[in-house]
Amino acid sequence: MTRGWGNWLFAIALLAPTPVVAADDAVVAAPAGSVQGSEERGIRVFKGIPYAAPPVGERRWRPPVSLAAWEGVRDATKFGAACPQPKPRGPSIYAGDLPATSEDCLSLNIWTPKNARGAPVFVWIHGGALTSGASSEAIYDGSALAKRGLVVVSINYRLGALGYLAHPELSAESPDHVSGNYGLLDQIAALEWVKRNIDAFGGDGGNVTIAGESAGGLSVMYLMAAPAARGLFHKAVAQSAYMVSAPGLKAAINGMVPAEEQGRDLAAKLGAADLAALRALPAEEIASKAPTTGYFPFPNVDGKVVPRQLVETFDRGEQAPVPILAGFNSGEIRSLRVLLPKAPADAAAYEAAVRAGYGELAPLFLARYPAKTIDESMLAATRDAMYGWTSERLVSNQSAIGQRSYYYLFDHGYPATQEWNLHAFHAAELPYVFGTATRTPPLWPKIPDTLAERKLSDAMTDYWASFxxxxAPRARGYPDWPDYGDKRGFMHFADVPKAGHNLFPGVAALHEAVVCRRRAAGDIPWNWNVGVIAPPLPPKAAGCQ
Structure with a gap:
């Protein structure tokens, strides 16, 4: 897609009804209240707009509450606070400067073309393992997508224990007798705000795409499965998502400790005897100490917000019936080696561990991940079991319910990534999608300012904007992106975009067979226990390979 194609998309957006915009085009009068934004690079930008009341005091660990419309004109020229999160423990390619943190963090940002009317809306959900990150990170700047005619929204949501803690006392005070999932409820509240207000900013509340990477992609899947989110979006983008098993709220399912029990354990380790004591703790203390106790934030299957395991929801065809674009990166685990177990001493030990874990499926596993290249095999196996299997499962499930489905592999490297052995690492596609190669974090492998890099970024931004x-993702001058339903079509983003069919034959089926047997056994989680640390493969069950 060339710039001319992007202008054509923008021209379509201009045909819709005029929004309610004040005389000064940097001021918007929305149902939530009037806001004063700014103009940056020819795009109107509105930052730090609250979409829910601050979840502080007695509102901590409760569903988000809508705000009453404010009076006067609210300043929207500065990003809001990031949600409380632990400080990085050491140097990281992902670490950057965040704004101040506060529990008063439920805000969103909007980039909108000048004079936009009825433009498609792109809602971005940041990653960070549900523990860190913020909508204000420079790599998520929405200007390039807005120049393609989209209204771009990025949102904050509660993180860590403040966003996902379940606890018996919290469930007892809930009208639905559930707890946890507050970060997911925040995302739903943000989408409800978008539905009520985005027309005033030139967007079309009837044409909303939710999108996210890593934990943001995980969130996209949970929004697709959440009954409360139904009808709030119309397309989905899941980049490097992971459909791993989730704990039950009260019951031990799939070998996982119940979420309420995890919350009770965390409270004890924080020295809080009851819910009142937990609410009295400073948010920063909870955010910083929780990870050191072994607590890991995750949605829980509560039967209400999250009806069942994601795999079951998608198998039953109960997810949102929307088109999807999903994929993963070839080097996902190169920057996430914390997910790898310790390598065996030699090839014989590697092969023995795999045979012990995969039983009759071991020959298939070893053919794909051979013992002669242990490091590369372990990187590929963990990548495929988490991100590759999830991505192909998503497009396959959506295709099965008659929805357009677009699959990709990001496989691009450049000198710095090659030097650091980080070819196509986790999140490496982000600056290409957002057109933010000059706005990456300080330690990110520097992207060279060359024509080839700019052309690849322009193409990816255009594909995402068109979708x-x-x-349907299109880019003039580049191949049409085949639907996954057409012979397992996919797009390969290496030096230039190339269309293909049948990516990694048999790989997704291998990991699906393992997951299927573990699900049938009922007492084994999946995806986190891959390769040399896989537990013995359960017997073959009905419907499983």
Whole structure:
């Protein structure tokens, strides 16, 4: 897609009804209240707009509460606070400067073309393992997508224990007798705000795409499965998502400790005897100490917000019936080696561990991940079991319910990534999608300013913008992106975009067979226990390979 194609998309957006905009085009009068934004690089930008009341005091660990419309004109020229989160423990390619943190963090940002009317809306959900990150990170700047005719929204949501803690006392005070999942409820509240208000900013509340990477992609899947989110979006983008098993709220399912029990354990380790004591703790203390106790934030299957395991929801065809664009990166685990177990001493030990874990499926596993290249095999196996299997499962499930589905592999490297052995690492596609190669974090492998890099970024930005606008990713001058339903079509983003069919034959089926047997056994989690640390494969069950 060239710039001319992007202008064509924008021209379509201009045909819709005029929004309610004040005389000064940097002021918007929305149902939530009037806001004063700014103009940056020819795009109107509105920052730090609250979409829910601050979840502080007695509102901590409760569903988000809508705000009453404010009076006067609210300043929207500065990003809001990031949600409380632990400080990085050491140097990281992902670490950057965040704004101040506060529990008063439920805000969103909007980039909108000048004079936009009825433009497609792209809602971005940041990653960070549900523990860190913020909508204000420079790599998520929405200007390039807005120049393609989209209204771009990025949101904050509660993180860590403040966003996902379940606890018996919290469940007892809930009208639905559930707890946890507050970060997911925040995302739903943000989408409800978008539905009520985005027309005033030139967007179309009836054409909303939700999108996210890593934990943001995980969130996209949970929004697709959440009954309360149904109808709030119309397309989905899941980049490097992971459909791993989740704990039950009260019951031990799939070998996982119940979420309420995890919350009770965390409270004890924080020295809080009851819920009142927990609410009295400073948010920063909870955010910083929780990870050191072994607590890991995750949605829980409560039967209400999250009806069942994601795999079951998608198998039953109960997810949102929307077009999807999903994929993963070839080097996902190169920057996430914390997910790898310790390598065996030699090839014989590697092969023995795999045979012990995979039983009759071991020959298939070893053919794909051979013992002669242990490091590369372990990187690929963990990548495929988490991100590759999830991505192909998503597009396959959506295709099965008659929805357009677009699959990709990001496989691009450049000198710095090659030097650091980080080819196509986790999140490496982000600056190409957002057109933010000059706005990456300080330690990010520097992207060279070359024509080839700019052209790849322009193409990816255009594909994503076209999908958000029309449900079909297109880029003039580049191949049409084949639907996954057409012979397992996919797009390969290496030096230039190339269309293909049948990516990694048999790989997703291998990991699906393992997951299927573990699900049937009922007492084994999946995806986190891959390769040399896999538990013995359960017997073959009905419907499983």
């Amino acid at each position: 958000a606008a029309t449900g």
